[in-house]
Amino acid sequence: MSTIFGIPAPAFYGQLLIGLINGSFYALLSLGLAVIFGLLRVINFAHGAQYMLGAFAAYLLLGYAGIGYWPSLILAPLIVGVTAVVIERTMLSRLYNLDPLYGLLLTFGLALILEGVFRYWFGAAGQPYSPPSQLTGAVNLGFMFMPIYRGWVVVASLIICLSTWLLIEKTRLGAYLRAATENATLVQAFGVNVPRLLTLTYGLGAALAAVAGVLAAPIYQVSPLMGSNLIIIVFAVVVVGGMGSILGAIVTGYMLGVLEGLTKVFYPEASSIVIFVIMAIVLLIRPAGLFGREE
Amino acid sequence: QQASDNVVKIGILNDQSGVYADFGGKSSVEAARMAVQDFGGKVLGVPVEIVNADHQNKPDVASSVARQWYDTEKVDAIMELTTSSVALAVQGLSKEKKKITMTTGAATTDLTGKQCSPYGFHWAYDTHALAVGTGGALVENGGNKWFFLTADYAFGYSLENETSKFVKSKGGQVLGSVRHPLSANDFSSFLLQAQSSGANVIGMANAGLDTANAIKQAAEFGVTQGGTRLAALLFTLAEVKGLGLKAAQGLTLTEGWYWDQSDENRAFAKKFMEKTGRMPNMIHTGTYSAVTQYLKAVQKAGTDATEPVAKLLHEMPVEDVFAKNGKVLPNGRMVYDMYLFQVKKPEESKSEWDMYKQLSKVPGDTAYLKAAESGCQLTQ
Amino acid sequence: MSNTPLLEVRGLNAWYGESHVLHGVDLDIQEGETVTLLGRNGAGKTTTLRAIMGILRRREGVLRLRGQDLLGLPLHRVAQTGLGYVPEERGIFASLSVAENLMLPPKVAENGMSVEEIYQLFPNLHERRTSQGTKLSGGEQQMLAIARILRTGATVLLLDEPTEGLAPVIVQRIGDVLVALKKRGMTILLVEQNFRFARKVADRFYLMEDGRMVNSFPGHQLDANMDQLHEVLGV
Amino acid sequence: MTVETQYLSAQPKLRATTTVLGAIAIAALLVAPFVVYPIFLMSVLCFALFACAFNLLIGYVGLLSFGHATFFGGAAYFTAHAVKVWGWEPLSGILLGAAGAAALGFVVGFLAIRRQGIYFAMITLALGQMFAFICLQVPFTHGEDGIQGVPRGHLLGFIDLNEPLAMYYVTLAIFLFGFFAIWRIVNSPFGNILKAIRENERRAVSLGYRVDRYKLGAFVMSAALAGLAGGTKAIVFQFATLTDVQWQMSGEVILMTLLGGIGTLVGPAIGAGLVLALQNYLAASDFPVTVLIGIIFVVCVLLFRRGIAGEVMEFFKTRFNRST
Amino acid sequence: MASTQPILSATGLTMEFRGFVAVKNVTLSVDEGTIHALIGPNGAGKTTVFNLLTKFLTPTRGQIVYRGADITAMKPAEVARLGLVRSFQISAVFPHLTVLDNVRIALQRPSNLATQFWRPLSALSGLDDRAMELIEAVGLRAYAHLPAVELSYGRKRALEIATTLALDPAMLLLDEPMAGMGHEDIGRISDLIRRIAQNRTVLMVEHNLNVVSDLCDRVTVLARGEILADGSYDAVSADPRVREAYMGTEHE
Ligand SMILES: Nc1ncnc2c1ncn2[C@@H]1O[C@H](COP(=O)(O)OP(=O)(O)OP(=O)(O)O)[C@@H](O)[C@H]1O
Ligand SMILES: Nc1ncnc2c1ncn2[C@@H]1O[C@H](COP(=O)(O)OP(=O)(O)OP(=O)(O)O)[C@@H](O)[C@H]1O
Ligand SMILES: [Mg+2]
């Protein structure tokens, strides 16, 4: 049997594939984060909580209303998006003219509240959620057993990432939003309804997190802590990609997923910090991140 | 015959909001209150009070709370102490302060080994018992090639080490292990490594959410379909409930108590259920037992002073809903029988909480280390 | 004045936080007129423009465009009434390319300049169109700030020192542009320090001092008012 | 009155008020251990010093370090190890901790200082995570268990620190030393340049200031003082654990500073006291602590952005302005 | 008055930005004690040349010699320490410090009062007189205790000049010092520049040709990154290429 870096080739491919699957979550989450940061200059610490909310929304919809996976995939993000809109209107919008630090602190506080409340209600152990029947089972790829659901996750995340990217980079919307982060008053003076734009953007970013949450629900336990475990890593992904760069977030998300997967083979203990090591190196060589624009 | 400060206070210090919140948590506080109630609410003519705090799994938080309890709130004994680092820290502090601790929530054998204390008691399971129970039984059943998923900290190592030792002593092989960071979330990569190692048992030397996620993902990747068995080294009824039978079915685990083992157990469980809305696991019942035994000792000693009570706790046999024929070794280890369970298939389960099949019983003397082997200075 | 003015400002007061900057400014502009605001540094010229646009929110008084009240409008609705603003600090966006900066303000009417016309007018912008907005030289940024508004079809332009930092040739060109815009019927409120430039295009002058209008006279009377100008501006 | 004379005449009045308030505060701190549980007071003092040290960076240089736990927790490890394993005298152990933190600060600062704003925060976070990882892996820290049972020993060989009051006054002395050091740094010619750099870095460069050195200097000072706090904490509580090096600790110190008032001198200390009091008294109640902390964050950011000290100062400032 | 010794000379300066050449092979020398103007159309590369000379940018090619020392590889702060100080085209002040503090910050640097973190702020009061003198010179006395943000644009420029002067530099690089200033201020700042240039060298970018013709001993014209003309104002302004590229048809 041939080997790659000392491990059997099939096992290696398996690990690559798994890295890609995890990368899908990183990409989706960091995409939402990058959209919010890039356009609102808010470092959305509540992103992990919104991801968790997405998963819980799906879980509760199923438990209390009997609404299944597929409708939840639309409904849960909608619900989370609406809560995010409320948050933006009532709180975040008052902070835009201040140091970005305050946005970070506010969302940090929100994350603590959301997690605390869910932990209080549901405990920390996590709730079960099953994949839809159409996507259960696995296919044998020869080198590994690939759960069909995970394949779906990769496909779904690719589609969502791509369409969001197109929406923001290839339409006027993106230019408005980028300009508004620099000088919202002036853009508004040009006749753009900036406040509404920002509200919708935050809603969109949070909804993206919620989609990731619903996608994750059948794979991981639906737990109040699922987001806080992930959020710091996702931050690192966004920073490596270049804060504010949508494409950067997506590409880096997949890339770091794969790199982390490989680390799990060669030095598993370090798998939780490999991303930070890469982040430190990248920032030292390319301060603006891989895809970021130098200011 | 006098209790200090006209009150006997027992502190329940455990995780009430983190990954072990279901494992013991608030329900354990309820169990302690039940014990006081069942004892009559008073000892030596003074009231018994239960105080509790959430240590958030941080040894420093736990130490400060414990110190404050001793210094300002006249707490006489602290119980439960979930997670090893917390238990070691609080037991160490209590030794210095000459106070009794009765650990039910932590696993490390160091509590009655290298770091034992004359006032420290280890009341429920420990890593050795889990290793013997799960490790030994599986090897006997043909699960002789092991691969470990180990949480990258002291508790994980000791669980892995002790289980490996046991597996090897029974003629099994350890093919490898991976050490994953705490809260690793995704275990598929590790599971794949385990699979490609050719092992027929994957031993999960971790706890809480980590174990739950690993089991869930193992099912997803068809690990168990390939004939590989999963052994959760530390997993209780509460977590099985959270995971659901569908994902957990077939899992082998060791616990020291199960509600459906006897009428006495069922009666206790029913009462507990009414108070908390859930069935007790070995931690909850263990805490109940610890409080009860402590009060018995105080009663018998006629004082709540540490030295005489600790002496009696070492001498008195343990006989209650939790332990039959239990005895306490000189190093503080309470020895009682453990059981190996298998999680039922969904179709085998007759009620919501009907989840275990008992595979075998592990007698206390095999499950726990002899005092002389424990490395505890007190016994030399 | 005979007919009702296009832009009508009466007793405008404005504040930056606690500090009261405009003390009852009165100003009228007729349709198609070019009016220049003169005054020393700190007289309140910029503040007047910002208050009219609504960028400065703390203001009182009367403010009407074609009879429509501007004070109550949310900021983004003001531009839709046909007001276009070229800020003193230019307001070029770093995260947008030159071309994106140019295309940024939404069109408010159809009769704006086409992109080709604009590039013809300012060849530098064409040459640097893919470059990052703030990487332009100071003068180029000024051109971009003006060009950007010309595209939108705004009919009333508020220009704050549009010639600042521009080379004489360009100043001349901008002068020509303003004259051309006037011919198209555009109404212009200009704040300018460059006297020579202002006299070429202005129909009327207003003179400001300490947040008040102290004088107003038609363009041809500029020379007659030189004494006061000397005194107020220190020309 | 011209602006100038008004400005000058305000100075002595202000100084007198601060002196009186300072004297009252110190008196209160001196008698406090007879009223309040001393260990709690000591932890407040340690965290107060930590928050003040952190504030030196965020409040006066404008750098948000999201990895300050590295210095606090790192120093705790160094001190605990020196005292427990090498048998050092406690004060020299604490000083070793502070020196170690300064060295860590030099390394982290050297790498991070060249970036600004959010990138700075992120690099410090990343380096902090790495340090936490190292602490988990290196044997001398004892992983999850931490270094437990550090003896308090005798300060300089003769003051028995096992005596709670002795320990308290030593902690108080250390806190006051650190606090006044920060006050001095902020109100010094050096502090003046730091302010200028925060305001407009390019301009400071063009005036010939080697801004990187100033920032690094401030970073190292802040790290050393955070280390002083961490080392003291290790002696007071007799342990050093991972909690102190994890990013949540960095978050906590931000909360304390924010709550008390970023860029105010006493604010962070007040914030530390409040946060600890809340955590302490809520630990036993049914209400989830994190929810409450979250609510405080949100309320502070939305309503009291200046923090407690900041709001109070603002109140007096407007009163003063109105009266003249 | 002007000696003919060059204080600053640059040879073959070239600056490329991702393929765009902003400055092409510029050779420039500034004589000690003169006021030297750098003019040219917008985007000609004047500010870029300033950035190169003060090391805020590193040239792609070329060499810079200041007072006989090669400074091509130096850092900006080091260059400033050698007495080669600049102002910025877009106003650069310390916005939330008072006017007085702004100037004092500059005075602090040469006075070795910069790194003393153990001394009280009152150690700086010795600088106040000098600071007020400079503030007075640019006409900002009445605003000395106002935070710089609250100044109007023109006054911010005046403050910037005062701050620059505080360093007592041997050579000043002023980027459009008059931009945005009222007429009165232009006169005052012109006088000021003339006064300070008596024992210093000044290199300035300015679009106000009256000021240039008034003040400057020598003029270099830059266009599209290259030197178009160099000489006295009269000679340069007579050059038809300069008229076409820069001055336009109207000017005198
Ligand atoms: N952001 C601000 N906060 C407080 N006061 C301000 C602010 N901006 C301007 N001012 C003050 O308002 C007054 C008017 O300023 P404004 O900018 O309107 O003057 P201007 O006539 O445009 O001057 P310039 O020719 O210098 O641009 C000045 O006294 C100035 O100090
Ligand atoms: N960092 C940069 N990246 C890319 N292009 C740049 C950069 N800086 C300047 N340029 C370009 O270089 C050219 C010269 O710019 P510079 O700022 O030196 O002009 P200038 O002569 O000072 O003009 P002005 O009189 O308008 O200030 C411009 O076309 C500008 O777009
Ligand atoms: Mg102005």
Ligand SMILES: [Mg+2]
């Ligand atoms: Mg320029």
